[in-house]
Structure formats: C-alpha cells, structure tokens
Amino acid sequence: MSTINVLSVVHDEFGVPSKVLKSAQSTIPKALSSNQVLIKMLMAPINPSDINMIEGTYHLKPQLPAVVGNEGVGEVLEVGRNVDYLKPGDWVIPSQAGFGTWRTHAVDEVEKFRKISNDIPPLSAATLAVNPCTAYRMLKDFGNLQPGDIVIQNSANSAVGQSVIQIAKAWNLKTINIVRNRDNIDKLVSHLKDLGATHVVTEDFVRTPGMKELISSEGRPKLALNGVGGKSATELLRHIGSKGVMVTYGGMSRQPVIVPTGVFIFKEVSAVGYWNSQWNVENATSPERDLMFDELCDMIRECKLIPPQSEVFNLENFAEAVQSAMEGFQEKKKVLSMENFD
C-alpha cells in the first residue's frame, strides 16, 4: 500500500466552531523525502487557544484552510533516509504551535518534531507542551525563587494552575492558590491540596482579614501568576511582596491588568508577561528546553505531575468534544484520541 488515509479536523473560514469545523479525508504518500517523518497521532487535547484560533480571535491566525490543534503526541511510523534524530516507535510532539494536531497522521520535516519519552502515559505526553511547560518556565525564570519561597496564583484550578501547584511542590516552593467560589468548593480544595497546594482560598476570602493573617504568617509572595486579569490581578498585587514579580499568562476575565502607580514606584513590583509559543520559537533547540522536558518527564514518572482530569473522545466525535469543551465550568479537559485508527 503506497498511501495512507488521513482524517483531519479542518476549517476554511474563521467563526463559531460548530459552524466552521469539518472533517476532511485525504491521503498522504508513504514514500518520504530524505528529511521527512511520518507519524500517527495518538492523542490531542482541546485547549482554549485552539477554540480562539478557530474563531480567529487569537493572536496567532493560521493560514486557511487549516488543520486544527496545537498540542498532542504522535508515534513515528517511518523516517526519511537522512533522519537520525528519530526512528519508528519514537514519540513526538510538535516543536512549535500551529502544527495541526487534530488528525490521524502527518508527514513533515524532522525539524517540526520534538522527541518525547514514550514511557509516560500518552495523556501526559499529549498535554505536556503547553500547560506544564508554561508553569515550569514561570516558576523557573521569574522571581528568582529559592526552596521555601511562596508563590501566589489566581486561576489555580486551571490546567496551568494545577501544573504550577505540582511543580512548585516538587521544587519545595509554597503556593497560595486562589479559586472562584462554587458549590462543591470542599472537593476542589481537597483535590488541589492532594496535588500539593499549600493553601487554597477563594476570591471572596482574599478580600477578608483572614487573608492578611495568612500572608503575615507565611510572608509575602515573591512571585504572582496571573491568568485572569481585572480585579483578580489587582488582588495579587495587593499581597505580593516588595520587589516581587507578577507574570501574566492569561486574561480569562477579559479585563486589563490595573496597577496602582505606587505598586510600581514604591513597592518596586515588576509586571511582565509569558507566552509559551513565543518562548518555544526563541528556544526551539535550546538546552533549557531539553532540560525542561527531561525534568517534567521525570516528574511524570514519579507521579509528581499527573495529567489533568480528562474526558476522551474519538477523533471522529470532535464536534461533540468541542461543544463540550466550550460549556461553562470545565471539570475535565476534553481530549481527542486517534487510537482507533490504523
């Protein structure tokens, strides 16, 4: 057989996912050019940025028509004759955002792929490149943290937030984790504490004297991680320590970050941003990136970094999966599986 049948999830215009997404059948030749690699996709998550890219509202706009999906893990089936970096059976993830992971197979130049351990759960491999890497870099590159230091974060129940909790725990950092109040708050608190959270508090609690007591017993955080913006970010700034750093990596509230002038001048706080896709562009082959994947895979093997609670859909049920990913409170990440394809 000289070709492979491929099923992809694509769109040829920007818009509401339920209207613009469709599946496409295609074939790719099995004969590879010298630098190419053929992979079979295993799993790919549905991230909020995927939805925004479909809508055309994300900072990265793919050229249309586009295969959807920025993250996921695949298995190498065949490599071109000049490819030494990979061999059949290796697992790979896309080196950069925009690869198009929601498909059963892909052929591309070897430079487009990064090898990843194939002795970790596929779900961990498929969800490693965006959220755990974002958490890792923010904890590593900002605030000059030492063991025992304290980090405060909002959106603590998000995928990034849960990664922050676990990586901080592995590095002996303490965390103060802010979540929105909800009916089953006790269950959430206990889940995050099981992951390693030092403190879990609600946004309501943050505005009470109890929060001041907590801060005065623990000391002021050197690093604040902001995935929300608006009032929630302003609360982080209220509690961060002098010369602290606030890293913004998301803006779930769709409100800007508001910083009182005195926080900059007298508290000497720095406010910066982190964007994982850009870091990857600038560090495509950096040793820091290799070290990061090695460390994160070690944590996964030691069960110090578990994948997000997930609900798995077969790729052909992408429409249902996307719909489900867009509905309100997300207890579980939606993940597409290609394992039932040859």
Next chain:
Amino acid sequence: MSTINVLSVVHDEFGVPSKVLKSAQSTIPKALSSNQVLIKMLMAPINPSDINMIEGTYHLKPQLPAVVGNEGVGEVLEVGRNVDYLKPGDWVIPSQAGFGTWRTHAVDEVEKFRKISNDIPPLSAATLAVNPCTAYRMLKDFGNLQPGDIVIQNSANSAVGQSVIQIAKAWNLKTINIVRNRDNIDKLVSHLKDLGATHVVTEDFVRTPGMKELISSEGRPKLALNGVGGKSATELLRHIGSKGVMVTYGGMSRQPVIVPTGVFIFKEVSAVGYWNSQWNVENATSPERDLMFDELCDMIRECKLIPPQSEVFNLENFAEAVQSAMEGFQEKKKVLSMENFD
C-alpha cells in the same frame, strides 16, 4: 562666637502647607564632634514630593517636627577632626531623601553628605539629585538602549522630562516627547526642541494617524517613561515596541496604569517602576552613583544639561514660594535661596 543662628522651615503636623508650615529660629554649636560637618545651605528647590511630604500623603512620612526639603546644595563651613572626605569650601548635597534642606545651616555626620563639584552653577547643583538622576538612571538601567534607539515619554515638560530630553540627546538617543496641549504650545515645542527633543507631540496628536506615521518612520520605542498614568500610560503602551519596557516614575493623573493583557503576553512588554530615593538607599556609596554624578556634572559644564527655568525666592519668603509652586501649570520651578544669610 560659639553658636550659629539658624532659620528653618518646619512643620509639626501634616496638612495644607499654608496652614502647617512655619519658620523656626534655633542655634547650633560651632564645636563639632569628630565625624560631624557644618554646612551653610545655598539653594533648595521646591519639588512636588516636598509638598506631598508636608501634606502627609507621600510614601515617605517624616518624623515630626520636621525640617522640610529633600534636595539642595550647601557649602561646607567646618569639619570635625576625623573627617577626610570634606573640607571647608566643598559643596555637598544630602546623600538621602528626608534631610531637611529648607534651612540656612545644618550640622550632621559626614555620611549624610555627598560631595559635588563646586564649579557648576548653584542652581544646577541644587536641582541635580532628584530629577536629572531619575532621568539618567531610567535611560541607563532599562531597555538596554544603544545610540540611535528611541525613547517615548509623557510629561515631557516636567523636570524629569526635560532631563530625559537632554541626557538622551547627549547619549545619541532619539526622543518622542508627549505634552499636554496649551495656548502657547509652539513656544513649548521650540523650547523642548532647543533642549534636544527629536519630536514633540501633544496628547491629542498621539491618538491620530499622524502618530502612527511618526512611529512607522522612526521605529517603535524600546523604552517608555511614564510620569502620568491613566490613559496617557495606555497610549505609551500602544506605541512601544515588542519586548519594550515601560518605567513608571510618577502618577500625575492620579490614575492607575492599565495594561491590556495582550501587551504583556503577546507584545512581551515589561512594566516596572523607578523610585530615586530607594535607588539612593541601595546605592549610597556605589561606584555607579559616583559615575553618574561625574557624568552629569560634565554635561552641566558642557551646557548639555541646563537647570530648569526657575524662580528664586529668599528662604524667609518660603510661604509665597510654596503657594506659587502649588498653583496649576508651572512654567518655572520655585527655588529657595539662602544666599542672603551668613
């Protein structure tokens, strides 16, 4: 004569300057202890932070009763027997904020003073420590500027703003200077251009397509200096380049700095603060501080850094001077002179 009669401007409560400021007569002994220095003050400016300190609204609250004034130049009259750093005839400025410069004479430990060239105009020496040093440090320590690079600033007509223009010019940096519109705008534009401003634009112009043309011809600034906050700071962020730095050193509008999330994440802009008083505390005897004063005094001698346009009041007329300093648009900085005292 074994004592010196001293006239000081003091307050023993916080409040409106016209109500709480008063002059005080005192005497100080001429006999110095081994580490002390006796100085005669020559000149001291009235800065906005002096007013706020009198009101009790500044971040630094002096212990009361307090002698007013953070900045100024004095001449050494006598030194204690262990003092090698200074000799009679030397000029000095306070090493740190909060010294109390609005008085005719002072005695204090030698560590409280920093020697400054006595071959520059007294007005330059009296106004060097706050505004030119703030401008120097912001241009030197942030944004990694190279000759030819562009800096954008609001509040360009302020004392800091005018120092920024001149120091930038001396260092071959280009400046885009934003000022508020006013009746005699042409006169202001020509004054700032005489100082070395590359471009002077009004806040109204900043929101027009002309500003975009200006930016696209000059390139995007690597550094933005914000003394205003609110909308004015948001405009700086609109024009700053990718990976640029915005340094906030003042908040004249009394509005916070509002940063759209994408400016942090996708434009990778850092927002930080600079406070000269704190820098001085951390660099009391650093070589960087010596180098800064040497360079600034060289610029003054070469007429590359001229003092702000000023109106001089005798110290005993402090009430009139303070009142005048608090009135709306300030064409000229108000400065107190002690030269008619012995």
